[in-house]
Amino acid sequence: KFDEMVTEFLSEAEKNNKLDEVMHNGWIIEDLQEGHLFFDHGLCAFAITELYEATGDPIYLDSILWAEQWLSDRPSVPNWNYNSFPILFLCKLARITSEPSYFDKAIKRFQFGILPGQLVDGEKQGKWNDPHNAMWVYHMIIVRSMLEMQETLELFPESLQQDQRERFEESFYNAFDVLLDAMTENGITHPDILCECLSRVILLEQIDSLYQNDSRFQSLYQSISRFVYERDLHEKPYLSPASRGYFLRAMKVIRNRK
Secondary structure, three states: OOOHHHHHHHHHHOOOOOOOHEEOEEEOOOHHHHHHHHHHHHHHHHHHHHHHHOOOHHHHHHHHHHHHHHOOOOOOOOHHHHHHHHHHHHHHHHHHOOOOEEEEEHHHHHHHOHHHHHHHOOOOOEEEEOOOOOOOHHHHHHHHHHHHHHHHHHHHHHOOOOHHHHHHHHHHHHHHHHHHHHHHHHHOOOOOHHHHHHHHHHOOOHHHHHHOOOHHHHHOOOOHHHHHHHHHHHOOOOOOOHHHHHHHHHHHHHHHHH
């Protein structure tokens, strides 16, 4: 599917005489404001940020600051989940540099690139308003970025005024509740990212306290745990390294409660 998307994109660029603009030395460097590169750029920058956090090597800091500058020059796009990837990176960058201005940029991405697309009333309250981002995998991608914001907000509580905080929290809880309802009623889908999201809720004390007695949350987490253990017992591990890391940390929190 990805190969088809790239081929179609390059074909369209060539048709519009923009191939030189989007390609450089065999690399796609421009998506003509469709937002495709937010996915690549956000995740790669996040990974390099973790490298810098682990090693302290200034070459990685130079790289992530260049990456941040590239993002600063580009507006958000109409595909809501694409805008969530820069948010992941900017929140992480704010935390490792203790620089709130990066978190401020993440907040603006949320306010203009995610919040406008979320339904605020009706039976589908909490979901996003287009068929693409209404799919659960993209819904969870957005929720994951909102959890990253929750984690960062604990370090920079002054970054959101009271009314902004209330709107952000309302958006998150609506999105998370509709997710819990859907997974409880219809069964689990995309267990890797669902496991990451549920585990990250457990790791955020303020949010976790709201769901410790929520039967939907507890049932889903038990199901995810059984799934993970079953796959591990048969030497067919399923979780990605990031999701497994959050899962193991969350299990430690749960054990310490007993």
